[in-house]
Amino acid sequence: MKATVTTHYTATAKLLHWLMAALLFGLLALGFYMHDLPLSPDKLKLFSWHKWAGVSAFLLLGVRLLWRLTHRPPALPEAMPKVMRFAAHAGHLMLYLLMIAIPLSGWLMSSAKGFQTVYFGILPIPDLLDKNKELGDLLALVHKSLNLLFITVLAGHIGAALKHHFIDKDDILTRMAPRHSKENRA
Amino acid sequence: MKRITLALAFATLIPTVHAVEYTQVQADKSAVNFTYKQMGVAVDGKFRKFSSSLNFDPAKPANAKASFDVDLASVDTGAAEGDDEVAGKAWFNTKAFPAARFVSASIKALGGNRYEVAGKLTIKGHTQDLVIPATFAAQGNSGVFDGSFTIRRADFTIGEGSWAKFDIVANDVLIKFHIIAASK
Numbered sequence: 001m002k003a004t005v006t007t008h009y010t011a012t013a014k015l016l017h018w019l020m021a022a023l024l025f026g027l028l029a030l031g032f033y034m035h036d037l038p039l040s041p042d043k044l045k046l047f048s049w050h051k052w053a054g055v056s057a058f059l060l061l062g063v064r065l066l067w068r069l070t071h072r073p074p075a076l077p078e079a080m081p082k083v084m085r086f087a088a089h090a091g092h093l094m095l096y097l098l099m100i101a102i103p104l105s106g107w108l109m110s111s112a113k114g115f116q117t118v119y120f121g122i123l124p125i126p127d128l129l130d131k132n133k134e135l136g137d138l139l140a141l142v143h144k145s146l147n148l149l150f151i152t153v154l155a156g157h158i159g160a161a162l163k164h165h166f167i168d169k170d171d172i173l174t175r176m177a178p179r180h181s182k183e184n185r186a
Numbered sequence: 187m188k189r190i191t192l193a194l195a196f197a198t199l200i201p202t203v204h205a206v207e208y209t210q211v212q213a214d215k216s217a218v219n220f221t222y223k224q225m226g227v228a229v230d231g232k233f234r235k236f237s238s239s240l241n242f243d244p245a246k247p248a249n250a251k252a253s254f255d256v257d258l259a260s261v262d263t264g265a266a267e268g269d270d271e272v273a274g275k276a277w278f279n280t281k282a283f284p285a286a287r288f289v290s291a292s293i294k295a296l297g298g299n300r301y302e303v304a305g306k307l308t309i310k311g312h313t314q315d316l317v318i319p320a321t322f323a324a325q326g327n328s329g330v331f332d333g334s335f336t337i338r339r340a341d342f343t344i345g346e347g348s349w350a351k352f353d354i355v356a357n358d359v360l361i362k363f364h365i366i367a368a369s370k
Contacts, residue, residue: 039271041354048225114230114264121226131230131264 006074008175013071016064017176023057024099028147051110051117055125058103065096077170091156098150105146109139206245208329208367211238215366218256222339223356231268235260240367242293242329244322247301250293256286258309276346283310299323303333309342331365 009017027050034046076085110117111127113136118124129135164172219232235257242250258278263269273280290305296319303318320333338357339345345355 039267041348041351044224044354048227115224116227116229118225118227124227133264 006072008074010067010071012067013064013073014176014178016060016067018178020057020060020064020099023053023060027053027057028151031147047115048121051106052120054103054106055117055119057099061096061099061103074175077164077168077172079168079170088160091153091160094153095150095157098146098153102143102146102150105139105143109136109143112136112139206324206369207241207243208369209239209241210368210370211240212328212366212368213237217362217364218254219362219364221360221362222358225354229264231261231263233257233260234262238365238367240365242322242331242367244295244324244329247293247295250290252288252290252293252303252305254286254288258284258286276349277344279310288316307337310344312342314341327368329367329369331367332363334360334362336360 030046030050030053034043034050037043037046076088080088107117107125108129111129112132114131116124116127161173161176164170165174213236216236216238217232218236219230221228221230223229233256236254237257238252238254240250240252242252259273259280261269261272261278263272272278278286286307286309288305288307290303292304294302294304296302299321301320301322303320305316305318306313307316308314314337316335316337318333318335320331323330323332336358339355339359340350340352340357344359349355
């Protein structure tokens with residue numbers, strides 16, 4: 001890996017970031033919406049779609065992690081205080097951990113509740129757990145709690161990006177924007 | 187002389203193999219399960235309560251009789267909201283039709299431990315003729331019956347209205363039973 005300091009994200013990194021942003025917002029909205037619906041064929045359909053989208057997000061995260069590990073992201077602004085740097089790294093680490101833990105908890109919950117996840121109705125994902133009502137209810141609580149935590153960290157992520165843009169007036173937000181790299185490539 | 191009386195005494199004690207008739211169904215050791223497909227994914231469920239009357243002598247299957255009553259409100263779909271939904275009007279309508287009933291008409295030996303049970307299944311006011319393959323095995327004083335058969339839920343109007351299409355919940359439902367009955 002080259003040790004040179006890059007100033008921009010690769011187009012792939014940006015694409016993965018925004019693709020996952022859209023997918024995860026959709027998953028969150030769908031998850032909270034479908035949960036309270038009365039049982040109907042549509043509800044079962046939405047649950048399946050949510051599970052397929054969740055598997056997709058997990059796969060996309062795998063690609064993203066591989067890309068992240070092989071491509072150094074641009075450095076944080078020189079002027080950033082140590083505490084803020086730490087907070088930024090801790091926040092990103094939390095986001096990654098939650099993006100791993102949330103789909104896993106959803107998959108395990110489905111198994112424990114006796115509803116296997118079959119990707120797009122074609123590819124069966126093995127059940128790691130046997131059907132177990134108590135465990136299923138517990139995992140549902142875990143899935144929900146992790147998502148509430150995710151929303152909290154996400155609010156911090158978005159809030160920090162906006163603070164960098166409007167208060168610090170640095171390029172933290174814009175360097176993740178689609179056209180940024182073209183403008184800065186000399 | 188003494189020897190003969192002893193032999194006679196034993197002879198009355200030992201039941202002949204052909205006279206074993208299994209009649210006491212042990213509901214707590216028996217099970218009625220079902221499997222169906224939800225958007226192509228197999229989902230299992232079971233019924234917690236059922237009662238049965240049985241007269242089965244493996245040597246005389248032609249004289250055998252079986253009837254089952256499954257308490258439909260005892261359904262376990264794996265989710266509380268599923269149990270409530272399935273007990274409701276669109277599915278079993280358990281208030282009007284509390285039980286599914288199967289009554290055998292004839293039982294045929296197919297050789298080995300295999301039998302064929304023909305009879306009528308009534309659910310939700312609809313009756314269908316069924317032929318159910320079953321196996322029988324003697325285990326000590328008990329007889330173990332295993333088998334499975336597929337019904338189409340639409341034949342019994344199970345799942346009406348928005349559930350009537352088969353895109354989400356498939357028409358075919360596999361019923362599996364494991365019945366243990368003691369001999370008298």
